[in-house]
Amino acid sequence: MTLPTFTAGEDLRGWLERYERLQLLRVLTCGNVDDGKSTLIGRLLHDTGRIYEDHLKALEADSRVHGTTGGGLDLALVVDGLKAEREQGITIDVAWRYFTTARRAFIIADCPGHEQYTRNMATGASHCQLAISLIDARSGVTTQTRRHATIAAMLGIRHVVAAVNKMDLVGWGESRFREIEAEFLGFCARLGIEHAVALPVSALTGEGVVRRSNVMSWFTGPALLDLLEGVELPGPGDADPFRMPVQVVLRPNLDFRGFAGQITSGDVRVGDRVRIMPRGTEARVARIARPEEHGGDLDRGQAPESVVLCLDREVDCSRGDVIACFGGASDMRVGRRIVADLVWMVDAPLVAGQSLLCRVGTRITPARVVRVIHRLKVDTLAHEPAESMALNDIGRVELECEEPVAFDPYRISRGTGAIVLIDRLSNATAAAGMIRTGDPTERGAHWDDQALDSVSSPVSGVSAAERDARWAQRPCCVLLHGPPNTGKTEAAFALERALWDLGHDAVVLDGQGMRSGLSKDLGFEPGDRSENLRRAAEVARLLMGQGRIVVMSFVAPQDDVRERARALLGPDRCLFVHASDGFDVPGIVAQLAARGLIGRRTSA
Amino acid sequence: MAHALTHLEELEAEAIHILRETAASYERPVLMYSIGKDSTVLLHLALKAFAPGRLPFPVLHIDTTWKFREMIAFRDATAARLGLDLQVHINREGLAQGISPVTHGSKVHTDVMKTVALRQALSAGRFDAAIGGARRDEEKSRAKERIFSFRDANHRWDPKGQRPELWSLYNPRVHPGESMRVFPLSNWTELDVWLYVWKHRLPVVDLYMARERPVVERDGALIMVDDERLPLKPGERVVQRRVRFRTLGCYPLSGAIESDADTLEKVIEEMLLARTSERQGRLIDHDQSGSMEEKKREGYF
Numbered sequence: 001m002t003l004p005t006f007t008a009g010e011d012l013r014g015w016l017e018r019y020e021r022l023q024l025l026r027v028l029t030c031g032n033v034d035d036g037k038s039t040l041i042g043r044l045l046h047d048t049g050r051i052y053e054d055h056l057k058a059l060e061a062d063s064r065v066h067g068t069t070g071g072g073l074d075l076a077l078v079v080d081g082l083k084a085e086r087e088q089g090i091t092i093d094v095a096w097r098y099f100t101t102a103r104r105a106f107i108i109a110d111c112p113g114h115e116q117y118t119r120n121m122a123t124g125a126s127h128c129q130l131a132i133s134l135i136d137a138r139s140g141v142t143t144q145t146r147r148h149a150t151i152a153a154m155l156g157i158r159h160v161v162a163a164v165n166k167m168d169l170v171g172w173g174e175s176r177f178r179e180i181e182a183e184f185l186g187f188c189a190r191l192g193i194e195h196a197v198a199l200p201v202s203a204l205t206g207e208g209v210v211r212r213s214n215v216m217s218w219f220t221g222p223a224l225l226d227l228l229e230g231v232e233l234p235g236p237g238d239a240d241p242f243r244m245p246v247q248v249v250l251r252p253n254l255d256f257r258g259f260a261g262q263i264t265s266g267d268v269r270v271g272d273r274v275r276i277m278p279r280g281t282e283a284r285v286a287r288i289a290r291p292e293e294h295g296g297d298l299d300r301g302q303a304p305e306s307v308v309l310c311l312d313r314e315v316d317c318s319r320g321d322v323i324a325c326f327g328g329a330s331d332m333r334v335g336r337r338i339v340a341d342l343v344w345m346v347d348a349p350l351v352a353g354q355s356l357l358c359r360v361g362t363r364i365t366p367a368r369v370v371r372v373i374h375r376l377k378v379d380t381l382a383h384e385p386a387e388s389m390a391l392n393d394i395g396r397v398e399l400e401c402e403e404p405v406a407f408d409p410y411r412i413s414r415g416t417g418a419i420v421l422i423d424r425l426s427n428a429t430a431a432a433g434m435i436r437t438g439d440p441t442e443r444g445a446h447w448d449d450q451a452l453d454s455v456s457s458p459v460s461g462v463s464a465a466e467r468d469a470r471w472a473q474r475p476c477c478v479l480l481h482g483p484p485n486t487g488k489t490e491a492a493f494a495l496e497r498a499l500w501d502l503g504h505d506a507v508v509l510d511g512q513g514m515r516s517g518l519s520k521d522l523g524f525e526p527g528d529r530s531e532n533l534r535r536a537a538e539v540a541r542l543l544m545g546q547g548r549i550v551v552m553s554f555v556a557p558q559d560d561v562r563e564r565a566r567a568l569l570g571p572d573r574c575l576f577v578h579a580s581d582g583f584d585v586p587g588i589v590a591q592l593a594a595r596g597l598i599g600r601r602t603s604a
Numbered sequence: 605m606a607h608a609l610t611h612l613e614e615l616e617a618e619a620i621h622i623l624r625e626t627a628a629s630y631e632r633p634v635l636m637y638s639i640g641k642d643s644t645v646l647l648h649l650a651l652k653a654f655a656p657g658r659l660p661f662p663v664l665h666i667d668t669t670w671k672f673r674e675m676i677a678f679r680d681a682t683a684a685r686l687g688l689d690l691q692v693h694i695n696r697e698g699l700a701q702g703i704s705p706v707t708h709g710s711k712v713h714t715d716v717m718k719t720v721a722l723r724q725a726l727s728a729g730r731f732d733a734a735i736g737g738a739r740r741d742e743e744k745s746r747a748k749e750r751i752f753s754f755r756d757a758n759h760r761w762d763p764k765g766q767r768p769e770l771w772s773l774y775n776p777r778v779h780p781g782e783s784m785r786v787f788p789l790s791n792w793t794e795l796d797v798w799l800y801v802w803k804h805r806l807p808v809v810d811l812y813m814a815r816e817r818p819v820v821e822r823d824g825a826l827i828m829v830d831d832e833r834l835p836l837k838p839g840e841r842v843v844q845r846r847v848r849f850r851t852l853g854c855y856p857l858s859g860a861i862e863s864d865a866d867t868l869e870k871v872i873e874e875m876l877l878a879r880t881s882e883r884q885g886r887l888i889d890h891d892q893s894g895s896m897e898e899k900k901r902e903g904y905f
Contacts, residue, residue, distance in 0.1 A: 012876075305609065
């Protein structure tokens with residue numbers, strides 16, 4: 001452990017209050033065997049805080065016996081913990097390190113770079129928000145670098161930092177660094193990693209680690225520590241759907257029945273409507289209970305708090321169930337079939353037909369491997385057909401659970417979208433998985449499906465500015481919704497006319513029109529209605545991409561589905577009007593103008 | 605939306621989640637209580653995890669019979685105050701053999717009266733999960749320990765054969781006879797523990813505070829003369845010194861430090877200014893490099 005500096009005479013209470021409020025950043029470090037990862041972490045610990053004197057003394061003694069720096073202080077030995085690995089000079093397993101600076105508390109998951117790397121990497125990545133990938137400046141981007149970035153991306157890490165190490169051994173040269181940087185950032189872009197960056201460092205000398213380097217003055221970016229301290233973490237988002245897998249039911253007496261669990265996503269307030277999944281039973285939150293001696297009841301709970309919820313009615317709810325928000329942006333999926341990306345972590349291969357235990361949230365249920373869909377070639381990111389998966393393989397499989405389970409796609413909610421597969425005989429943890437979708441053959445809405453990686457969006461030769469100049473409008477969507485026979489379609493065409501007369505360009509998409517062609521395969525079940533609106537919204541998205549105002553008239557009875565459409569099209573580009581508010585066409589035009597979505601037409 | 609959780613709130617939520625997972629996944633879990641500050645925080649979190657319900661498992665103390673008397677008094681008072689199902693286990697065979705840290709040294713004493721005693725207690729109680737307050741930042745070999753750490757039927761830890769642990773989807777499964785050690789405070793640092801004690805005003809054993817205490821200086825360490833069982837070597841003299849303890853264990857094996865920190869805040873302040881680690885006062889870690897790892901393989905907590 002290292003600590004931020006506290007100087008004698010400083011105000012202790014103030015210091016502690018500041019320390020308490022520090023936010024936690026969980027960082028993954030990964031790299032090949034000789035990339036200098038342990039040295040880098042040792043350097044961070046050594047240069048930011050204090051390594052205690054007794055530890056330093058042990059380190060000096062260890063450096064003489066096991067060190068690789070000719071008897072000098074070998075910082076790698078700060079972190080190489082187990083005796084076996086100190087003797088072999090490699091890190092065997094994920095090791096956890098803790099350090100704190102004045103700006104942030106850090107947990108480092110230090111992942112080894114030898115044969116078990118995929119499994120260890122995935123383990124570390126599942127806990128982290130940022131990954132540091134060590135690259136030896138002499139060898140550049142290797143297969144393992146690509147593998148690390150791929151796993152980080154798969155596990156949803158949005159910040160990936162390439163620490164290009166051993167810059168001292170390439171003469172601190174900029175051109176070598178830029179070469180590696182370009183290749184690394186290019187690969188990250190293909191993986192869809194939002195925040196990728198490369199930094200030149202030397203863990204051995206400390207250049208670029210805690211302080212900016214003087215010898216690499218050509219590099220104007222931050223030192224590694226500055227970056228770690230400054231990286232912005234997304235706060236709890238309003239849009240995150242509420243999820244709480246139930247761990248235990250507390251029944252201390254006949255008057256109290258509380259559902260205890262950790263909120264994995266979103267927030268919950270007293271009075272909120274919730275559903276008990278997978279059954280879908282409705283209830284309201286009556287209390288967020290906490291005894292007086294622990295501070296009393298709460299009005300609100302948020303991820304990742306551990307809470308106790310009491311509901312307003314007697315419902316069937318026990319461990320394995322999920323208490324989830326009612327409607328909103330997304331309902332949980334329920335089904336027996338799951339398609340997931342897996343990292344296979346045991347020696348015996350995964351094959352179709354195999355039976356395992358599948359843990360989703362707090363539910364553990366038997367599951368069968370229906371088929372291996374593909375295996376990922378990490379070097380090229382190509383999908384190759386496969387019958388099985390071997391140790392450290394990454395691939396996509398379809399599973400069938402013995403009972404219906406509630407889940408989310410991993411990218412929407414980690415807590416209810418991640419799975420672990422357990423060997424039924426040995427109890428070994430055989431695989432980690434990220435759920436993509438449910439049953440691929442089940443009819444339902446496809447909001448969460450992802451387009452093929454190879455698809456790219458074409459770019460129009462007419463610019464947004466040109467369109468704006470001609471039509472005096474921003475692309476946007478007006479949705480008129482409500483029960484049949486409330487005048488939606490008439491109002492939609494009246495609105496189109498009004499906009500036309502003002503010189504704008506609007507297009508009407510009507511529910512009946514959709515069903516006469518594009519959606520003629522759909523019925524009126526909830527899944528079908530949802531899919532119909534999704535398709536309309538996707539058409540609207542294409543039209544908006546070319547500058548149009550889209551007026552939609554749909555029954556669209558599902559709150560959550562409308563919210564999905566709003567999220568797809570962009571909330572600031574949407575105006576939703578319900579029949580009960582009346583379809584006041586001049587009023588809608590005025591609202592569009594007030595929001596700056598249409599303006600006065602100034603040129604022809 | 606309101607603020608994101610602070611790091612201490614996040615650690616608390618994680619620990620409570622782990623405690624609830626343990627209660628839900630095992631037939632006979634037990635909470636290991638060592639009376640120290642980590643155990644104090646662990647016990648508080650366990651009570652909070654199941655409130656307003658009762659603690660759904662007993663609390664087990666392995667008594668080597670060489671703990672400070674104040675620790676035992678604090679233990680019994682705590683159990684009475686909180687209404688705990690406290691179970692105390694002593695290795696009676698070891699006791700009959702007269703095993704003591706004074707005559708047999710720290711290695712043998714710790715092995716017989718702690719490690720073996722723990723195995724006895726876990727087997728006798730048929731406990732399938734033992735919750736402990738160990739932290740990963742305490743010592744190098746702990747840095748790789750899982751939160752749900754598997755033990756075979758002989759209570760042995762295989763550091764190379766650990767189950768990967770992803771997200772908070774713990775794999776709790778064990779066969780009959782096998783067990784799990786569970787560490788809810790894995791991600792806490794020493795400072796986090798003290799901060800939590802301070803913030804929630806948790807009572808801790810007074811031995812952490814500086815007081816005038818009778819000590820002898822032995823091999824560079826200050827050993828408190830807690831009762832008449834500590835024989836003085838030639839030339840040794842009991843003196844009153846103002847001392848306190850950073851870690852608590854068997855009194856002949858716990859080195860005191862000279863200090864004026866007689867309140868919790870002063871203790872924290874002193875720790876922040878300290879230049880040595882908390883385990884330095886623990887004589888058992890220094891037998892040889894890697895000694896903790898070997899003890900852990902054999903079943904030490």
